[in-house]
Ligand code: PEP
């Protein structure tokens with residue numbers, strides 16, 4: 093077998109090799125092959141990383157491969173790594189398949205040592221630059237490779253700055269930086285017991301291994317969990333010839349977007365920092381200037397950058413973000429990728445690209461996600477309300493967040509754990525703030541641009557963020573901020589942060605529906621361009637998707653909303669709530685009935701009430717299929733709480749009274765008590781042991797339908813039997829139901845064609861679906877119960893009890909109650925569908941568990957061939973969009989509906 097290749101020169105890769113070369117490596121290769129100015133380099137694959145992480149050492153052939161590619165790099169640059177006279181320096185950069193901004197490590201200036209720093213100074217004729225580069229190497233290497241606290245280095249740098257009476261790095265000259273290097277080397281010696289490594293190759297190997305290790309750093313693991321990125325992908329490592337943005341004022345470094353990642357508007361967006369290296373920009377350490385200013389500073393580089401940005405957008409057919417460096421007037425591209433963007437920008441850009449003829453509508457549907465649509469449906473601040481504006485920053489990530497101001501991540505996490513909503517306020521964030529950012533409702537920073545750490549990470553998470561609100565003075569040590577009007581906000585004071593406009597308010601500002609929800613509700617008149625983009629994409633989604641989308645709705649009000657949101661029917665009407673409130677008394681009578689007569693009286697009292705319920709529901713859903721599920725929960729849920737009842741009985745006894753009804757209730761509660769009610773007397777079992785109960789519901793449905801037919805309406809009820817495990821259960825209930833339907837048809841003279849189907853929510857039902865389909869006229873997977881019974885997880889208990897441990901140790905990446913467990917529960921869905929259709933080829937199959945509105949699960953249900961998904965009304969647009977995306981990606985865009 094040929095040996096695995098672990099290292100690829102940039103000229104050997106391309107953008108489609110992200111799995112192997114990571115996003116950064118693949119795109120550097122792509123840009124190299126496009127003939128763009130990329131410094132030469134090579135990428136070590138994610139496969140090498142996974143070997144390293146699994147075995148604790150790199151593959152045996154890696155060293156030789158690196159040497160071969162390093163030789164080629166040295167020849168290309170005409171320099172040797174760390175040469176004392178004219179050193180080649182390299183950067184060692186992380187880059188996973190999915191972007192994880194700032195979560196892993198990078199080491200710059202590898203190859204510098206006590207001798208080569210002098211060579212670099214001579215070659216560049218710039219001593220300051222050489223010593224600045226060396227101190228950066230020691231600092232980054234110390235932190236990343238040797239795990240020395242960053243603070244030690246920062247304190248040493250501060251001390252030299254203090255001695256010089258400045259707080260600006262740029263005021264330090266070569267001698268000062270020499271002192272910084274000496275201090276840094278002392279720190280390394282003190283912490284490691286050894287000198288800073290002088291061998292350039294030793295530096296390189298250690299830096300590569302450190303980048304591999306950073307895949308499993310706490311913050312990277314946390315970020316992956318948050319973003320649902322699999323933990324076993326590993327990172328690639330790109331080794332790139334250094335180009336220097338810190339060579340003087342004709343050098344610099346920047347980031348740019350081809351369109352505004354916040355709003356999607358076309359134009360030039362980005363930040364530039366003169367005389368600096370890349371990490372200064374992303375870390376938000378020094379204040380940048382807008383990219384437009386580069387035109388004045390260095391027109392040649394600016395024009396070339398604009399040209400390259402146009403090339404990249406044309407090539408990737410999407411918004412690109414770019415990192416670049418200008419080295420003494422020469423522009424170099426250090427990174428590009430299809431950029432992260434806000435939800436609004438995603439919809440606007442997709443629609444713009446269709447207008448520009450760059451992509452078609454199928455592709456536009458692929459460019460947005462259901463989660464982004466959810467973001468757009470969040471409420472927004474009511475700007476007509478009376479508000480106290482504290483200040484304004486950049487709209488880094490949209491949304492309306494309200495919470496108590498906290499000034500450090502630890503407090504954000506602590507307070508949010510105790511149920512408080514918090515806003516994390518920082519001067520700027522760094523990767524160590526990730527925990528606090530996740531815990532917070534929103535993030536506010538007083539420094540840093542749209543590309544600062546806070547902005548990039550918040551946008552990626554879809555979390556509200558305002559950054560660079562410079563008019564707010566943030567004092568994190570003393571935990572308060574001061575607004576320009578003198579208002580002080582202390583820890584615990586409530587503030588409102590509007591990520592869409594960048595405004596920050598004191599107190600809680602009321603919220604209103606988003607324009608996108610108003611659009612779905614059909615109440616917007618003036619359509620802004622965002623609503624137009626959503627409309628266009630959703631219209632295409634509806635004409636593209638194969639699966640239908642229904643809603644889970646129990647009331648006419650919910651059903652109407654679901655219909656407005658695009659539901660094509662009700663997939664699940666849970667009838668339980670129809671037996672609560674005042675109607676409980678009738679159920680109690682039913683349970684306590686001592687003979688047929690008493691039972692029939694209780695049922696008779698319920699009949700008109702149920703008929704009214706179904707009349708309303710079927711009216712709301714006129715013309716659309718409406719699946720009504722017969723009563724499901726355990727009977728004891730309709731009886732009073734045992735503790736309250738016991739107290740009542742005891743009090744009555746103490747007064748010498750005796751309430752016969754309460755005593756009978758007590759007996760019933762005891763009789764019906766179950767150790768595992770979720771596995772007990774519920775669903776079809778209830779229908780079988782309480783004579784007349786399901787008949788009552790079937791009659792109410794049939795009579796309501798007949799009444800509406802008489803009125804010329806088009807009711808389409810479907811009757812669904814819950815918790816069926818064997819075909820016999822269904823056959824008995826179905827025979828009774830058919831009898832009732834025939835009776836009602838006869839009595840009313842209306843022809844009733846009402847399907848009788850079943851839920852598939854027990855493993856036995858899925859495994860015997862061929863038999864069940866002999867009786868069932870449709871299937872609907874109840875994946876909530878199916879997950880419960882497949883895993884043996886109690887729906888009510890396990891999430892609080894031990895899911896956090898399961899998530900931590902990686903047994904699953906996300907709760908199986910949220911996203912379908914494809915291998916287990918999903919397999920039962922697949923088997924159930926196949927077996928059901930083997931018996932009844934035209935069997936209609938849907939799903940009505942919570943998974944029906946979960947994007948990943950929707951894709952799975954599409955793949956298995958279900959006819960529809962059913963979810964809560966608010967998720968209906970998400971399911972419509974995701975069903976279309978699933979169709980497009982599965983069938984290459986063909987319209988099979
Ligand atoms: C299910 O079990 O998935 C389902 C839809 O029914 P319920 O949640 O009402 O048990």
Ligand code: MG
Pocket residue numbers: 814853874876877
């Ligand atoms: Mg169920």
